[in-house]
Amino acid sequence: MSEDFQMAAIAATRAMRGVFPATPLLRNDHLSEKYEAEIYLKREDLSPVRSYKLRGAFNAMRKLIPDHDLFVCASAGNHAQGVAFMCSHFGVRGVIFMPVTTPQQKIDKTKTFGGTNIEVRLVGDYFDAALAAAQAFCTQEGAYFLSPFDDDNVIEGQASVAVEIEDQLGSIPDHIILPVGGGGLSAGTRGFFGDRCAYTYVEPVGAPSLAAALEAGAPVDVSPIDNFVDGAAVAKLGVRTFEKLRDARREDVILLSEDRICVTIVEMLNVEGIVLEPAGALSIEALAEVRDLIRGRTVVCVASGGNFDFERLPEVKERAQRYSGLIKYFILRLPQRPGALKDFLNMLGPHDNITRFEYMKKSARNFGSVLIGIETNAPENFAALFAAMDKAGLTYTDITNDETVAQFVI
Structure with missing residues (x-):
């Protein structure tokens, strides 16, 4: 200290x-x-x-003005808005580089805070491209690059x-x-x-x-x-x-x-x-x-x-439920016979709710693969469901926490 x-x-x-x-x-x-x-x-x-990002932007600008009147940053969020707000407050120019993929809401808010004092430039799909463009611009124009954190x-x-x-x-x-x-x-x-x-x-x-x-x-x-x-x-x-x-x-x-x-x-x-x-x-x-x-x-x-x-x-909400064990996704190998789906539905408890049901494969003559999402009000309810499925001899794979599979099918 x-x-x-x-x-x-x-x-x-x-x-x-x-x-x-x-x-x-x-x-x-x-x-x-x-x-x-x-x-x-x-x-x-x-x-x-x-x-809190406007705090650092304020302090840096108040110390650097009037030696600098053009400030540059690269950001897809809070730092951009803090810099924009302070550019407007101090009446200085700002150029803010953001990835093309930045949500429009964040772009609009940045422009609102900065008004006519700032220019937003959308460069690249990822932050690194926006950062490189911002630093190159600073070198070319003699502007001050305002880091979101690595600045005294x-x-x-x-x-x-x-x-x-x-x-x-x-x-x-x-x-x-x-x-x-x-x-x-x-x-x-x-x-x-x-x-x-x-x-x-x-x-x-x-x-x-x-x-x-x-x-x-x-x-x-x-x-x-x-x-x-x-x-x-x-x-x-x-x-x-x-x-x-x-x-x-x-x-x-x-x-x-x-x-x-x-x-x-x-x-x-x-x-x-x-x-x-x-x-x-x-x-x-x-x-x-x-x-x-x-x-x-x-x-x-x-x-x-x-x-x-x-x-x-x-x-x-989806991610919170997955972490809390209140929702699960699994691929079920369901017999293709009359009454098979009804038999499965009867295994569900009073607080179990189907949130996703989709046939993944229909080519097999005797069995079909089904993607099922079940939501419940207590994690322990799944133990009873899986016990009933095991007793019935059903084959299933829990894919809830398989990120590779989940990003394609959930």
């Missing part, structure tokens, strides 16, 4: 108050009761751009989250849980709090950039990554962020499956009415992993963002 860094973070936070208010720090009764602790949510999903001014700006937490809580929390992508938020928070609290860092299984860096002693590329948790799906931790995180303990880094994160998204929406993007749900889902460590303590979970496209909701 550096006193200079702390003072700079406090100064950045004060300067931000002229642009947007502090995001709320709210005690969550549901989570506090569930985990027998004082659980607070730092609601970065309630910032003007629904994520950005890290300092993200530390304002920690400054606000201490201010709002009136003390340092006993434990803070942070989502990790490129490491900007975690580096800023650790840089400000130092060793005054305990940490849990949370990453999606499909993009373990911090875990890999700590194991290797330096940032390493963990490609290919799973982009589902797009706000934290980063292939390589930043060099600058790693310098502030290199003393973190590997055992304090938790990896959560993408399907498991969906459980929290659905729970927070249904129970609390809070809309979180996958990265914003990471810290909350991690509570279950540290239950014994946090009991009776004051804990802050940083809900990093709420830019959730509701067109993804059916997929999120």
Whole structure:
């Protein structure tokens, strides 16, 4: 922990108050009761751009203007919106490179925040192509490339989250849980709090950039990554962020499956009415992993963002049910005789519901392969169903967790 860094973070936070208010720090009764602790949510999903990313963009721009009047970034989401918002605020030009495959909703929001001060350029199918184009443009035009995390001014700006937490809580929390992508938020928070609290860092299984860096002693590329948790799906931790995180303990880094994160998204929406993007749900889902460590303590979970496209909701619900064991898909070898389907239907319990039924193969004379999806209200119901199928001598293959098969037929 550096006193200079702390003072700079406090100064950045004060300067931000002229642009947007502090995001709320709210005690969550549901989570506090569930985990027998004082659980607070730092609601970065309630910032003007629904994520913490505008903090780093603000701090970098306020320090670099007037030496620079053209800012460039590559992003498919929150960083793009933060940069656009600040370009409009400061009245400077911005060029934002986004993959062609970026959802139109995110493109439109970025343009709305930036107005006439920004230009959005769609380049390539993947982020790497957009990044290469952005960096080439900076070299050609002499523009400033604003990294989403690997920039000292950005890290300092993200530390304002920690400054606000201490201010709002009136003390340092006993434990803070942070989502990790490129490491900007975690580096800023650790840089400000130092060793005054305990940490849990949370990453999606499909993009373990911090875990890999700590194991290797330096940032390493963990490609290919799973982009589902797009706000934290980063292939390589930043060099600058790693310098502030290199003393973190590997055992304090938790990896959560993408399907498991969906459980929290659905729970927070249904129970609390809070809309979180996958990265914003990471810290909350991690509570279950540290239950014994946090009991009776004051804990802050940083809900990093709420830019959730509701067109993804059916997929999120599906993945949550799969993880919770409430839905299964299997291929059944069904005899092609009168009454065979009725016999199978009679095996279903009172809470079992068919969500998918499709003949996959009709060429066999005596048997046909059927793709079946069953949804129920308790995982143990499947034990009774499979027992009945086994007793009847039916042949079936559970493909629920076979990703290779599932992506084609589910």
